[in-house]
Amino acid sequence: EDQVTQSPEALRLQEGESSSLNCSYTVSGLRGLFWYRQDPGKGPEFLFTLYSAGEEKEKERLKATLTKKESFLHITAPKPEDSATYLCAVPGGGADGLTFGKGTHLIIQP
Amino acid sequence: DAMVIQNPRYQVTQFGKPVTLSCSQTLNHNVMYWYQQKSSQAPKLLFHYYDKDFNNEADTPDNFQSRRPNTSFCFLDIRSPGLGDAAMYLCATSRSRWGGQDEQFFGPGTRLTVL
Numbered sequence: 001e002d003q004v005t006q007s008p009e010a011l012r013l014q015e016g017e018s019s020s021l022n023c024s025y026t027v028s029g030l031r032g033l034f035w036y037r038q039d040p041g042k043g044p045e046f047l048f049t050l051y052s053a054g055e056e057k058e059k060e061r062l063k064a065t066l067t068k069k070e071s072f073l074h075i076t077a078p079k080p081e082d083s084a085t086y087l088c089a090v091p092g093g094g095a096d097g098l099t100f101g102k103g104t105h106l107i108i109q110p
Numbered sequence: 111d112a113m114v115i116q117n118p119r120y121q122v123t124q125f126g127k128p129v130t131l132s133c134s135q136t137l138n139h140n141v142m143y144w145y146q147q148k149s150s151q152a153p154k155l156l157f158h159y160y161d162k163d164f165n166n167e168a169d170t171p172d173n174f175q176s177r178r179p180n181t182s183f184c185f186l187d188i189r190s191p192g193l194g195d196a197a198m199y200l201c202a203t204s205r206s207r208w209g210g211q212d213e214q215f216f217g218p219g220t221r222l223t224v225l
């Protein structure tokens with residue numbers, strides 16, 4: 001059974017304090033790994049897709065990386081507006097649905 | 111802007127009273143999904159449509175049904191809501207189903223409260 005585990009569950013940082021979020025996965029034949037951002041009371045917002053080990057993608061203060069067993073979301077010099085829950089997911093749960101991790105709840109304090 | 115729209119944003123129903131949630135999309139995507147997300151939990155796939163081909167997840171309760179009358183619209187019917195069905199219901203779309211490699215775009219969700 002496909003599994004996605006995210007850590008930590010919650011993370012509180014000071015503005016400007018860089019850190020990384022972890023997503024470890026167990027799937028038979030990775031077809032991609034997705035990162036989403038979810039604000040309270042809203043639907044997930046797509047950030048990145050990674051397809052193969054060694055791949056990296058960047059967007060503003062965020063950089064996602066992928067190895068054969070895990071993915072990291074690096075946040076550089078975060079701002080309070082980066083506060084959100086960050087979800088990672090892999091295709092699974094049937095032909096095309098996504099299997100999500102529980103997410104990391106990130107709080108950036110000014 | 112092309113988008114995924116869900117109505118209503120908030121729905122309150124009584125225990126056992128049928129309820130319908132709606133989703134529409136202007137992306138012209140072939141695949142539409144319904145997820146259930148309970149508080150502080152990961153979204154969980156209920157079912158999806160590829161065009162009109164309906165695919166039910168094995169553990170989705172029979173209490174949940176779905177309809178897709180055309181490409182743009184999809185409905186989630188809960189026949190007899192229980193207290194455990196209170197959750198955020200998320201609709202998503204993707205361009206294709208092949209290999210699951212297309213990103214899914216989510217609507218804002220409908221928060222269902224069951225009294």
